[in-house]
Amino acid sequence: MDFLLNPYYLQIIMFIIINAILGISIYLTMATGQLSLGNAGFMSIGAYVSALLTLKAGVPLYVAVPVGGAAACLMAAVIGIPTTRLRGIYLAIATLGFGEVVRVVILNLTITNGALGLSGIPSMSVMLSKVFTAMGLAAGIGGMSVRQLGNISVIFILAIILGFLVFFALRLSTSRLGRAFAAIKADEHAAEVSGIDTRYYKLLAFFMGAFVAGIAGGLAAHITFYIGPKDFAYHRAVEILLFAVLGGSDVVWGPLLGSLILTLLPEVLRFATEYREMIYGGILVIMMAFRPQGLISEDTLGFWQKKLMSKSEASTQGEISRRTTR
């Protein structure tokens, strides 16, 4: 139990969940085959808007974070509407440029404190600890200190948000909307000919991705006390893209696995000291060489489903048929 409650591990779990949310944001835009590198930019808008709202205006967190997401969405409209005509690499470059523009703007505004960044952002776990103390739990419960309790509740809240987003993404893939996305991804011209308003759906996917990235940014700001323009430089954009590339972007589990691996790997490799970065890079190259489609694709899911089914032959015939029709 002590092992699980170690704040070091709790903090890593928080980072994993934040990155998983970012993974979902890139998955949503990639669901229509759009390659967007602007998610770090949207993340920074969400982070700065919600941090400024709580720091300067005293807005409660549960309002500030969604407002941050909405602001990211608004910016997505500014950049998205003129760029949905772009495809593939061209869109990637336009959105990458957009991310850099956002960063430079943040760097030069006085309200964002320029290159110095915003420090002293109210932290979620500290806030929750205070609430628990006010509730008369200052001594903690069941051997847990208030601080651990605060951390665990943060993880709990983050997990709920992530769970909801995963549920949303799963439901989406079997909905009319999701099928339209899939059609656009498979062949945009064919989709258009079949009567799908590709522009509308692509924009929608772009907005959804931006909103989720903005939420992730807001949450990240309130976990780490400090944000600076450096945190959202282009390497962040590439990192987010890597979640989807490494994990696979066909199904929502891909970016989730990607974010899990890519967040855990640097920590697991801490023992290797100077060799850490080398091993990290090496693993990425090898994974890409052997699994260019990402670790999880639809085939992988089908493969494991089949395997599991053959093992559980005892289960009723009805359930199997339901699974296979899926």
Added chain:
Amino acid sequence: MVRISKNMRKNWVVCSLIVVMMIILGGCGSSEKPANQGGTSAGGTAKLGVVSYLTGAGAAYGESIRHGLELSRDEINSKGKVKLELIFEDSKGEKNEAINAVNKLIHKDDVLSILGPTLSGEMFAVGPIVNQEGVPIMGTSLTVEGITEIGDYVFRNSLPEFAAIPQSIKKAKEKFNLKKVAVMYSDNNDLGVSGFKIFQKSLKEQGIEIIAIETFADKNTDFSAQLTKIATLNPDAVVVAGLYQEGALILKKAREIGITVPIIGNNGFNSPQLIKSAGSAADGAIVASPWYPGKDDVKVKEFIAAYKAKYNKEPDQFAAQAYDALQIMAIAIEKSGSTTDRKKLRDTLATIKDYSGVTGKFSFDEKRNPAMDVTVLVVKDGQFTELK
């Protein structure tokens, strides 16, 4: 479908095999290092954590800091009053990595205190966490404002810019009778921006007029536009806030287009690398620093000799400050008489006074910032010399 699955399975196996092998290889690479005992340290060895920028663009800073600390540790251990063990963690200059590093040091390695991190942005992120846990942390390279305001457990032994810059402006004014200056600063670097703000303030206090403000960005290589403009205005001096990489290029270009007036820099100029890359153009560059390698002091001379013998390199201010930081830490640990009591260490650290180290006489003020003498240096014939 079956064939695809088979292929896929093979790929998975190959993939995971290689990953496992690489991790094992990495493990072998690091196994030569002494293993951690874990838990609280026994036998009077104090475990200290170090978070530093060891890989990435700023790895040169991290390396100097690491060398300074290691040299300091070996000296302290050979004296035998206290035994220190250092655990180094890389932050890559990223705040999330730094947060993970301090959490690991506190909760897994159970360190007594922490030295670092290298960048102020990292400290703003880790400071509140470390302070909350009641672990003393000392920055050895942080010069911006607002660091020790994070909390009672946050210290620094590096002289903040707001203490150094006014000195260099004052001295330069006396010496060169400055009336009007041009200012340049890096606007995408926290050191550049905070340096600029302090320059602006102290220039105003000294009644010196700012006739031009020009900005540049880190990694810029062409400064001719800004400097040509400045050259036409004929300032008495050019003030630059940035890092040495850009500083050296600015010096070169300025001398090339005929700006011969002194160029006053912030802490970023305080590096032997500045002279190395700018060459003879560095002459006339002015910076205020507690670290002065040419100082006529036995301690400084011994330090430089030992450092050169060990690493075959001139120490810079980061190495010197890191060296002193660990010495100060060791004194505090010795005085507090405990290698596990963090609260006691914090209280003892706060009372450190009149320690004389390689960066001069040192005391902590009531806000846990260093109170130390500053030497204003000017580059003359490729050497930092005291501006008198």
